[in-house]
Amino acid sequence: MVKQNRKRQGSSQGVFFPAPLVSVAMLLSAAALAYIWLGCQCEAVGKAIKGLESEQMILRQQLSNEQGKWAEMRSVANIERALVRNAVAMTPPRPGQIVQLRGRFYEGWVEGASYAARVARVDRPVSHD
Numbered sequence: 001m002v003k004q005n006r007k008r009q010g011s012s013q014g015v016f017f018p019a020p021l022v023s024v025a026m027l028l029s030a031a032a033l034a035y036i037w038l039g040c041q042c043e044a045v046g047k048a049i050k051g052l053e054s055e056q057m058i059l060r061q062q063l064s065n066e067q068g069k070w071a072e073m074r075s076v077a078n079i080e081r082a083l084v085r086n087a088v089a090m091t092p093p094r095p096g097q098i099v100q101l102r103g104r105f106y107e108g109w110v111e112g113a114s115y116a117a118r119v120a121r122v123d124r125p126v127s128h129d
Contacts, residue, residue: 083090
């Protein structure tokens with residue numbers, strides 16, 4: 001008969017864990033690390049959104065200020081002051097000076113067609129004053 005080897009295998013190889021327990025522990029640790037990583041990513045995105053919202057608020061305030069300035073610049077009194085300051089003498093047009101655009105140019109301009117500049121023309125009576 002063959003003599004069996006009865007050495008203790010556990011003492012020379014270290015602590016013995018069952019394979020299902022090791023796989024469950026690895027799975028739980030991977031899930032915990034993924035949860036922590038996702039939490040960090042959410043915090044980073046939240047900070048970026050908060051920064052963009054504050055920038056949007058500043059830009060909206062600037063837009064409101066600029067719209068107010070533009071409205072003030074378009075007032076009749078300011079336009080008249082600018083005309084006087086730049087020595088521009090302007091009068092309202094006489095009825096014969098008003099030009100109305102018709103045809104392909106006007107339709108192209110309204111629709112944004114690329115051919116509009118090539119077919120521009122003015123329909124008005126020719127007068128040699």
